[in-house]
Amino acid sequence: xxxxxxxxxxxxxxxxxxxxxxxxxxxxxxxxxxxxxxxxxxxxxxxxxxxxxxxxxxxxxxxxxxxxxxxxxxxxxxxxxxxxxxxxxxxxxxxxxxxxxxxxxxxxxxxxxxxxxxxxxxxxxxxxxxxxxxxxxxxxxxxxxxxxxxxxxxxxxxxxxxxxxxxxxxxxxxxxxxxxxxxxxxxxxxxxxxxxxxxxxxxxxxxxxxxxxxxxxxxxxxxxxxxxxxxxxxxxxxxxxxxxxxxxxxxxxxxxxxxxxxxxxxxxxxxxxxxxxxxxxxxxxxxxxxxxxxxxxxxxxxxxx
Amino acid sequence: xxxxxxxxxxxxxxxxxxxxxxxxxxxxxxxxxxxxxxxxxxxxxxxxxxxxxxxxxxxxxxxxxxxxxxxxxxxxxxxxxxxxxxxxxxxxxxxxxxxxxxxxxxxxxxxxxxxxxxxxxxxxxxxxxxxxxxxxxxxxxxxxxxxxxxxxxxxxxxxxxxxxxxxxxxxxxxxxxxxxxxxxxxxxxxxxxxxxxxxxxxxxxxxxxxxxxxxxxxxxxxxxxxxxxxxxxxxxxxxxxxxxxxxxxxxxxxxxxxxxxxxxxxxxxxxxxxxxxxxxxxxxxxxxxxxxxxxxxxxxxxxxx
Numbered sequence: 305x306x307x308x309x310x311x312x313x314x315x316x317x318x319x320x321x322x323x324x325x326x327x328x329x330x331x332x333x334x335x336x337x338x339x340x341x342x343x344x345x346x347x348x349x350x351x352x353x354x355x356x357x358x359x360x361x362x363x364x365x366x367x368x369x370x371x372x373x374x375x376x377x378x379x380x381x382x383x384x385x386x387x388x389x390x391x392x393x394x395x396x397x398x399x400x401x402x403x404x405x406x407x408x409x410x411x412x413x414x415x416x417x418x419x420x421x422x423x424x425x426x427x428x429x430x431x432x433x434x435x436x437x438x439x440x441x442x443x444x445x446x447x448x449x450x451x452x453x454x455x456x457x458x459x460x461x462x463x464x465x466x467x468x469x470x471x472x473x474x475x476x477x478x479x480x481x482x483x484x485x486x487x488x489x490x491x492x493x494x495x496x497x498x499x500x501x502x503x504x505x506x507x508x509x510x511x512x513x514x515x516x517x518x519x520x521x522x523x524x525x526x527x528x529x530x531x532x533x534x535x536x537x538x539x540x541x542x543x544x545x546x547x548x549x550x551x552x553x554x555x556x557x558x559x560x561x562x563x564x565x566x567x568x569x570x571x572x573x574x575x576x577x578x579x580x581x582x583x584x585x586x587x588x589x590x591x592x593x594x595x596x597x598x599x600x601x602x603x604x605x606x607x608x609x
Numbered sequence: 610x611x612x613x614x615x616x617x618x619x620x621x622x623x624x625x626x627x628x629x630x631x632x633x634x635x636x637x638x639x640x641x642x643x644x645x646x647x648x649x650x651x652x653x654x655x656x657x658x659x660x661x662x663x664x665x666x667x668x669x670x671x672x673x674x675x676x677x678x679x680x681x682x683x684x685x686x687x688x689x690x691x692x693x694x695x696x697x698x699x700x701x702x703x704x705x706x707x708x709x710x711x712x713x714x715x716x717x718x719x720x721x722x723x724x725x726x727x728x729x730x731x732x733x734x735x736x737x738x739x740x741x742x743x744x745x746x747x748x749x750x751x752x753x754x755x756x757x758x759x760x761x762x763x764x765x766x767x768x769x770x771x772x773x774x775x776x777x778x779x780x781x782x783x784x785x786x787x788x789x790x791x792x793x794x795x796x797x798x799x800x801x802x803x804x805x806x807x808x809x810x811x812x813x814x815x816x817x818x819x820x821x822x823x824x825x826x827x828x829x830x831x832x833x834x835x836x837x838x839x840x841x842x843x844x845x846x847x848x849x850x851x852x853x854x855x856x857x858x859x860x861x862x863x864x865x866x867x868x869x870x871x872x873x874x875x876x877x878x879x880x881x882x883x884x885x886x887x888x889x890x891x892x893x894x895x896x897x898x899x900x901x902x903x904x905x906x907x908x909x910x911x912x913x914x
Contacts (some may be wrong), residue, residue: 318685319651319684319690342654343682344651346624347629377674380623400708402711402714405706406672409701411753448715451809
């Protein structure tokens, strides 16, 4: 099952050096999930050929402008482009008030329904559970209420061993039971154990999105073993005092999160405008966690094929 | 005195085909005035090297998102970039409520003061009068309250005829009076008429910004004789019914406004997403008003040198 993330924005606070503030698009089994939506996300979507009509879920981590100021524009464009299907919006509760006020004064009545699911920061919540994934909030430690999001692929059914199934001439109506792990009893009474008829499906993959946050072990357990961890890395570690003060993380700390929680791979992003080039941030993270890459606009990271 | 306008966005409603929604930057005597501020205006400013720190005045025509959704992001960036000097914001009153709500939930207290001047649509108002210009609102006819803005250069003082002044050895302390039109009495009692000592300064130039509006003669008198007229031209004239219905103007109608009001030059903009290329819009306007140009991102139009 396709499970990948494309970076639409990697900058913190302001657009600069051709970097846009935070937005990411997940393609999970050909459905699109937008994670944060900074100003200019629409323009980035045009640039990287992401169709708004394919997005059914939007997740907003918190109400700093560099994570949501593109949302009302995107929602308006969906409206103008004739959208009628529901949009699900996972966000801090006050965002509804902000959206409603803007729609009120522009005298816009959206042609499609929006279902709001409000995030909380007191404990992790499963906020979405569909046929492909579950999504949990990750309560983070920022200056204002902020959650990350943990996307977990669902365990797929077992796979039939075709040759064996054909050889035994097992009727089609037994396939689903076999995929679910049942044994098979042939007409002659012979019992075939499930493990000789099927193989296990791949282990479910996961994507943990952590932005913005102070380095704080409180969320480590929840994200343990992520296939791919995105973690903000606003500063180099020589600015750790500034990171602490502003409730952000350094590249070194992001790498420490990755190694501590046993992530397979780390992407760092949310880079401060003070860094024109990003090599030093990457180098610093890789000293601790070699399998680190930079969030770069337009780059796609595959979580599972 | 420098008086020029640079187009930052020419699209209506949504960003498309590398066109951004509406924003323009005026340079008047090396002060910058931002007119409308769609989503992505910050990014356009970076692209065309416009410094936010040089903007002291922002004018918002109305509260459709394609004219103001970039404002809170720009204001936040000004804050993050250390601005302390006042920003004057001319806009419909509810914009203050929208901005205040967003600053509240991001827990942002701007480091610089913002002076709001609320626009009205019942009659034209002079909303700014400084040493270089006056600015009047132009009440337009749109679906929601909307004003254009008329920027009028102030009449400059008369210019001294240097050769004549030196020949007569007129002392420096008389210069200001001469520039203001006074005659000069020499020590021997001879009266020199002002017109032999000075020449008139150039006629003041003006820029009329009209977006968004139904074609409606009610604002024609006010903008008569504009040096440069920007007028929205959302559609071709074969869509005039749609233009009427949505309170927009066609390219042909924009040209009719220009010819009726005696503009020297016309820029058309605010192009619908249905037009991938703009030649037809330009051709249509030029059949009526040949001195028409297209609003194109990054293009600067000189109103006076």
